[in-house]
Amino acid sequence: MRRWGTALAAMVLAGGALAATAGAAGAVTPAAAKSAAKAAACETGWGSGEKTAQPAGHTPLGSIRTGRHACYDRxxxxxxxxxxxxxxxxxxxxVDTLYQDGSGEEIPVGGGAILDIHVAAPSYDPGTGGESYPGRARKPLPGVDVTGYQTFRDTRFGASFEGETQVGLGVRARLPFRVFQTDGRVxxxxxxxxxxVR
Structure with a gap:
């Protein structure tokens, strides 16, 4: 009789452990799903080839800013x-080397790869000639600090020449990128x- 009681107690304990395990597994499932959702693949099909768009005019550049996101730096x-x-x-x-528009002088840019960015927005007002953006050739972009960014490593103002502003963006490596315009912004x-992954 004592053996039967011991066996019964062992079965109860095993059943309780099984139920606790099942309960724990059930509790982990939403968290696992959330973790899987966070680890969803980021969109990276942008490629690393040149991206262009033709301008309709040359409106002055106001500012340049950066931000960090889950899948990319912006x-x-x-x-x-x-x-x-x-x-x-x-x-x-x-580009392998950044050359300043107009002068052709080389501008050193930190990072494993360099994006040569031209935006059809001069750093001055074409009507008045007044400065609209305080960038200086070969210098980091004013007010932009990319310290701690996952992809961005360095920024350099190239020039504002013939209605375009040139910026050198140093990145960690030759990575996929996209360019688009949205409501007065490139x-x-x-x-x-x-x-x-996110």
Whole structure:
């Protein structure tokens, strides 16, 4: 009888452990699902080839700013007075060396790869000649600090020449990037990797 009681107690304990394990597994499932959702693949099919858009005019550049996102680092060119209907031209491509527009002088840019960014928005007002953006050739972009960014490593103002502003963006490696315009802004996103996850 004592053996039967011991066996019964062992079965009860085993059943309780099994139920606790099942309960724990059930509790982990939503967290696992949330973790899986967070680890969803980032969009990286942008490629690393040149991206261009033809301008409709040359509206002055107002500011340049950057931000960090889950899948990419972002640079935004704010174009004064431009709206979603105004086409702001751009040309963005990887280069081995950044050469300043106009002078052809080499501008050193830190990082494993360099994006040469041209935006059809001069750093001055074409009507008055007054400065609209305080960039200085060969210097880091004013007010932009990319310390701690996952992809961005360095920024350099190239020039404002013939209605375009040139910026050198140093990135960790030759990574996929996209460029688009949205309501008076030209946006450059550079992915954290070719197979990034959030």
């Amino acid at each position: 640079m935004v060119f704010d174009v004064k007075g431009a709206t979603a209907a105004d086409r702001v031209g751009y040309r963005v491509a990887y 946006v450059v996103d550079v992915a954290h990797s070719w197979n990034a």
